[in-house]
Amino acid sequence: MRALVVDDSAVIRTVLTRILTNLGFEVIQASHGKDALDKLKGVPLPDIALVDWNMPEMNGYEFIRSVRESAEYRDMPLMMVTTETEMEQVVKALAAGANEYLMKPFTPEMVQEKLQILGISGS
Amino acid sequence: MAIASDDFRFIAELIREQAAIVIEPGKEYLVETRLGPVAVTAGLVNVAGVVRELRAKRAGPLLQRVVDAMTTNETSFFRDLQPFEHLKERVIPDLLERRKAERSLSIWCAASSCGQEPYSMLMMMRESFPQLQQWRVQFLATDISQQMLAKAREGSYTQLEVNRGLPAPLLVKYFHKKGIEWQIDDSLRRAIDWREFNLSARTWPGMGPFDIVMLRNVMIYFDLATKRQILANMRKVLRPDGFLFLGTAETTINVDDSYASDVLHTACYRPKAA
Numbered sequence: 001m002r003a004l005v006v007d008d009s010a011v012i013r014t015v016l017t018r019i020l021t022n023l024g025f026e027v028i029q030a031s032h033g034k035d036a037l038d039k040l041k042g043v044p045l046p047d048i049a050l051v052d053w054n055m056p057e058m059n060g061y062e063f064i065r066s067v068r069e070s071a072e073y074r075d076m077p078l079m080m081v082t083t084e085t086e087m088e089q090v091v092k093a094l095a096a097g098a099n100e101y102l103m104k105p106f107t108p109e110m111v112q113e114k115l116q117i118l119g120i121s122g123s
Numbered sequence: 124m125a126i127a128s129d130d131f132r133f134i135a136e137l138i139r140e141q142a143a144i145v146i147e148p149g150k151e152y153l154v155e156t157r158l159g160p161v162a163v164t165a166g167l168v169n170v171a172g173v174v175r176e177l178r179a180k181r182a183g184p185l186l187q188r189v190v191d192a193m194t195t196n197e198t199s200f201f202r203d204l205q206p207f208e209h210l211k212e213r214v215i216p217d218l219l220e221r222r223k224a225e226r227s228l229s230i231w232c233a234a235s236s237c238g239q240e241p242y243s244m245l246m247m248m249r250e251s252f253p254q255l256q257q258w259r260v261q262f263l264a265t266d267i268s269q270q271m272l273a274k275a276r277e278g279s280y281t282q283l284e285v286n287r288g289l290p291a292p293l294l295v296k297y298f299h300k301k302g303i304e305w306q307i308d309d310s311l312r313r314a315i316d317w318r319e320f321n322l323s324a325r326t327w328p329g330m331g332p333f334d335i336v337m338l339r340n341v342m343i344y345f346d347l348a349t350k351r352q353i354l355a356n357m358r359k360v361l362r363p364d365g366f367l368f369l370g371t372a373e374t375t376i377n378v379d380d381s382y383a384s385d386v387l388h389t390a391c392y393r394p395k396a397a
């Protein structure tokens with residue numbers, strides 16, 4: 001199983017990578033939406049992408065929209081992982097095509113439970 | 124400050140007598156950390172003070188607060204997920220067929236803590252079985268802890284609580300934000316009958332009959348004799364073709380062999396034919 005982690009914070013990328021690696025995922029990291037689109041080129045489609053909202057260059061919301069509009073990546077499951085915690089934002093992210101929404105701060109169990117909801121398990 | 128061994132024994136016996144919960148020696152720290160805050164709110168200096176009060180009077184709000192504090196209330200939405208999938212894929216479709224003449228269903232969450240388990244079931248039922256809106260569905264949720272029942276009835280959850288196990292589409296559909304808390308809709312709160320109930324009561328007058336009972340992650344705290352008594356009482360209130368769900372670490376095996384575990388989901392039990 002492969003996961004894509006998109007977050008401009010190196011700390012969060014490291015934390016998520018550790019959690020996902022422990023669950024048996026191989027992890028690709030990207031620091032913003034554009035970077036993520038670059039890193040997706042020429043590699044097999046990840047089984048899940050965990051995406052921050054507020055990032056430079058291309059934010060998570062824009063990234064989700066462009067993934068859903070692209071021919072190659074549109075089927076990739078997407079989970080927003082963000083400090084945005086208002087109902088409007090959850091609604092907006094789901095409407096744009098996010099499959100799940102996790103609010104920061106999170107624990108490893110929360111990540112695992114959300115993946116379970118999506119029917120995705122590591123290894 | 125460490126708790127005196129005499130005081131520890133007193134609390135352990137008291138909790139066993141009140142809630143059937145077994146607190147093993149070695150759990151002094153647990154009593155200390157859980158009762159410390161109770162002492163403060165009661166205006167008592169420390170846990171020793173709480174024990175002194177209870178030795179003098181084994182009743183009243185202080186007793187209730189001590190029992191509340193000593194119960195473990197850990198829970199989450201759709202905890203373990205599979206039991207809810209089994210309910211959706213097998214149990215409810217089966218009951219929809221069996222009960223189609225009377226069009227009624229009776230459900231009991233027997234240790235509902237702060238409500239995530241009954242609310243998860245109810246959301247799943249609304250999503251997957253809208254036809255049940257035309258049925259008479261009785262949904263009872265009970266717990267020994269008044270504090271937990273009050274929270275469950277209120278249906279207000281923190282961000283950390285809704286972050287655990289709750290699918291985002293259900294958050295959007297059944298909750299609204301109230302300040303920093305997430306409030307579940309009134310229509311779900313009202314669909315559940317919340318009541319105080321002690322599972323270690325010798326007899327269960329007025330209970331049942333039930334089609335589905337959730338008895339999850341509570342029997343682990345009881346001794347064998349209490350588990351037997353509860354499962355025997357359960358036989359009397361569970362319909363012969365009903366379903367009993369236990370927690371993943373719990374079983375009827377070697378406790379009460381009048382139940383058989385479902386081959387498709389081992390945490391789901393059925394009464395064996397008499």
Ligand SMILES: C[S@@+](CC[C@H](N)C(=O)[O-])C[C@H]1O[C@@H](n2cnc3c(N)ncnc32)[C@H](O)[C@@H]1O
Pocket residue numbers: 141142143144194195196197198199202233234235236237240265266267268271320321322323338339340341370
């Ligand atoms: C760990 S929670 C389980 C909640 C939920 N069933 C779940 O599986 O997530 C255990 C609950 O059992 C309740 N409890 C403990 N002793 C009890 C008793 N004797 N009768 C009824 N409820 C009891 C506690 O108050 C607590 O809310």
